[in-house]
């Protein structure tokens with residue numbers, strides 16, 4: 011961590027987006043996480059994604075639970091709405107907020123402990139309800155904040171820093187999200203922002219529940235030999251399905267991408283995702299195939315990353331419930347109190 | 362690109378923009394930190410070692426360091442490096458005990474220095490402590506050269522010159538004042554092992570246009586006039602004064618005139634304002650004293666009546682790009698302008714003159730009448746004779762004279778010890794980690810966002826009454842501290858060790874200036890287009906690592922790095938470290954002789 015605030019100076023030729031903001035305007039308070047924590051990289055990817063999508067910070071709400079990962083919303087988007095809830099309860103609070111005001115962009119930020127242990131039920135229901143959000147799990151395989159106990163996503167057989175071997179089977183949140191009906195499912199790696207950045211942007215553009223499992227090494231407790239969430243291990247076992255190249259609005263400079271055939275996907279708002287396929291016969295629109303591919307990868311000891319599943323014109327919770335279009339804070343007294351005649355009508359209907 | 366070789370002293374030296382730009386390579390950030398710490402004595406001595414005249418230069422230096430200063434690229438104005446130097450000189454305790462003592466043992470070598478300007482005094486200072494017997498000759502009674510005779514007292518008080526010239530002469534050097542050398546041939550027979558010519562560029566250029574001779578009584582050559590003022594031979598001038606010329610001499614002439622009775626003083630320049638040779642701050646100071654600067658006017662004639670100057674006729678010109686793309690001044694065709702005046706000061710340039718050097722003693726001169734001098738050794742074609750300062754390559758400034766002096770001293774030391782004069786020891790460097798804790802450094806890495814502080818001035822109504830009253834009051838301790846905090850500590854280098862890097866991106870994410878990129882290697886032009894932020898400034902290097910685990914490289918654009926150390930604070934493995942770079946210049950007496 012760092013005590014000094016980040017200097018206000020920025021590059022003299024720094025780029026501005028359509029709103030006139032620089033990427034620095036999307037920063038939050040200085041991070042107090044351990045130096046090198048993967049979570050900080052994810053924060054950086056979120057800031058850049060919001061900058062590149064020209065999102066007004068005050069139209070974003072970031073919600074989290076408890077954990078190092080859940081602390082991160084303090085460190086990005088300092089001008090956005092935020093709610094740091096209790097352990098494992100982010101999905102419910104987010105669902106409530108979303109129901110109250112559907113006009114905001116919802117970022118749910120959680121950890122593997124927060125979502126796969128104490129919050130597993132909450133995670134499942136928010137996903138299955140199709141809450142319009144980007145749900146990011148910053149997955150380091152440990153409870154970082156409480157000093158490195160195995161979490162529910164730790165692989166069986168992986169070793170703790172002190173040498174203890176994990177005997178439990180892991181929960182694969184990506185597999186669960188697919189099963190629970192998430193309409194955008196991806197996995198990425200904090201150490202690969204060229205992959206992660208476009209996925210976050212696509213997740214934000216997606217309407218419905220977008221889930222990103224982002225492997226994020228805990229440099230303090232889970233980056234040693236024997237860990238399956240370390241920088242080295244993830245780099246050695248990363249089996250990327252595809253690369254998201256391009257989105258309307260702003261095209262990232264593409265540098266590090268190997269060639270492959272292209273697949274174009276149009277999102278509900280008309281913007282286009284261009285996928286450069288790395289696994290040739292993989293189709294992101296086939297849920298069953300995605301699940302099969304995931305299991306095969308897992309059996310082969312691979313970590314499947316990239317955009318795993320996408321349902322382009324998915325609906326969301328509001329659509330399912332046919333809720334009021336306007337945010338609750340936009341409803342006046344006349345809307346909320348329709349009067350005794352209306353009450354009478356309602357009562358009659360129930361007789 | 363090939364991995365950057367950070368063991369070559371030049372690499373990190375270049376990152377310290379000010380030190381690289383300083384002809385004497387003064388370790389600027391190091392002395393600025395001492396000022397911030399209130400240790401003015403150390404700050405002074407760091408300067409004294411490099412540039413010999415901190416108090417003088419802290420008031421008068423041409424400061425090539427400031428346009429180079431990184432702060433000017435990051436914010437708006439550079440750090441007030443020069444005026445901080447003056448702070449060290451003004452507030453230092455008695456430093457007599459810190460100066461070298463006259464040599465106890467003489468090595469039996471005699472060196473003559475002709476002229477007692479900064480070049481000669483530097484040669485003398487570097488050689489005397491090594492046991493050389495030094496004799497300095499000057500036609501003037503007191504030592505200091507043009508620092509004493511040309512630079513007006515309101516910019517540079519005499520006491521400062523006396524003090525700093527005194528430190529040099531106090532090293533057991535013989536100064537023969539009032540002794541003009543009229544024949545180098547004769548001096549060569551007097552048993553000196555080496556002779557250093559530091560006689561400056563003593564001749565002011567004249568303006569040969571109609572009326573010059575007839576109105577001569579009121580037309581003065583700028584540098585002659587200034588030295589007469591300095592010696593007290595002249596103490597007044599007419600009410601209306603025109604100064605011709607756009608260099609620093611012109612600025613000193615006009616400001617001196619304002620103090621000697623000139624009420625309507627103007628500077629008239631052929632070129633445009635921006636093209637003038639005078640430093641921006643000199644122009645500013647003149648205008649601050651109510652002196653207009655009139656541009657694009659070419660003097661054509663001095664008007665006179667009954668032997669008295671009446672004024673000057675000017676032709677109006679404008680700048681145009683000529684056929685070869687060069688700027689040319691072409692007449693606008695408008696009618697000429699006549700400006701009435703009582704006196705004219707001609708400050709249109711300075712020249713060298715060596716009437717006292719015989720042309721048959723082995724010293725070659727080129728067709729411009731300049732001696733043929735080696736640019737690295739300062740040796741003339743007569744091996745025993747060296748040139749430096751304005752005498753070597755024409756008029757420059759004090760800090761260049763000092764730099765020449767250091768190099769000439771190295772050559773003279775080699776010559777006198779039978780060594781190879783051309784052999785130069787490369788400067789050595791040292792890198793020392795500044796890490797004291799996880800996020801503690803032995804330098805103040807917080808970045809001040811203050812803009813440049815102005816040096817307080819004496820009220821110009823008072824200043825204009827007394828030509829000896831120093832105009833600038835200098836920073837007080839508080840202002841000096843605040844200005845010192847603007848320094849970005851560019852000598853505290855970001856040192857990268859590729860084998861330690863785990864490519865976690867933490868440094869990339871924290872860097873406030875987007876200096877760092879991890880990407881695939883390429884040639885420089887290609888890499889410059891693929892960095893986190895635009896990197897068009899090719900004068901600033903890219904720091905490229907060896908290949909990392911993912912087969913990428915770390916590329917850092919040095920251009921606008923704040924040296925804030927956040928990359929190193931955030932690096933989990935210590936792959937980045939902040940290390941203080943110290944350049945050890947090779948002065949005379951350091952190893953040159955052992956190589957004999």
Ligand SMILES: Cc1cc2nc3c(=O)[nH]c(=O)nc-3n(C[C@H](O)[C@H](O)[C@H](O)COP(=O)(O)OP(=O)(O)OC[C@H]3O[C@@H](n4cnc5c(N)ncnc54)[C@H](O)[C@@H]3O)c2cc1C
Nearest residue numbers: 476478479480499500506507542560561750751757758759
């Ligand atoms: C008006 C004016 C203002 C200036 N202001 C600045 C300034 O603010 N900052 C700056 O950095 N530079 C300034 N300069 C330039 C600076 O003064 C010179 O570049 C510098 O002094 C050159 O140093 P030097 O050692 O080569 O010789 P000089 O300082 O020129 O000294 C040469 C000495 O040699 C003596 N001499 C010459 N011939 C003989 C001889 N035959 N025998 C004996 N003695 C001899 C002369 O009397 C003189 O004392 C200014 C120059 C002028 C003219």
Ligand SMILES: Cc1ncc(C[n+]2csc(CCOP(=O)(O)OP(=O)(O)O)c2C)c(N)n1
Nearest residue numbers: 077078079097121122123124152153154155
């Ligand atoms: C109700 C409750 N139970 C337990 C805790 C203790 N606790 C704090 S953080 C944490 C685990 C966080 O793990 P994870 O979500 O993976 O976050 P990380 O720190 O690894 O990013 C636990 C168990 C708590 N704060 N509240």
Ligand code: SF4
Nearest residue numbers: 044047078154228229
């Ligand atoms: S303990 Fe681990 S997860 Fe928490 S901040 Fe440190 S490195 Fe990151």
Ligand code: SF4
Nearest residue numbers: 872922923925926928
């Ligand atoms: S010191 Fe490091 S973090 Fe600070 S500006 Fe330079 S490269 Fe960036």
Ligand code: SF4
Nearest residue numbers: 862863865866868932
């Ligand atoms: S913070 Fe350190 S380990 Fe991480 S990428 Fe930068 S240099 Fe490498």
Ligand SMILES: [Mg+2]
Nearest residue numbers: 121122150152
């Ligand atoms: Mg965790």
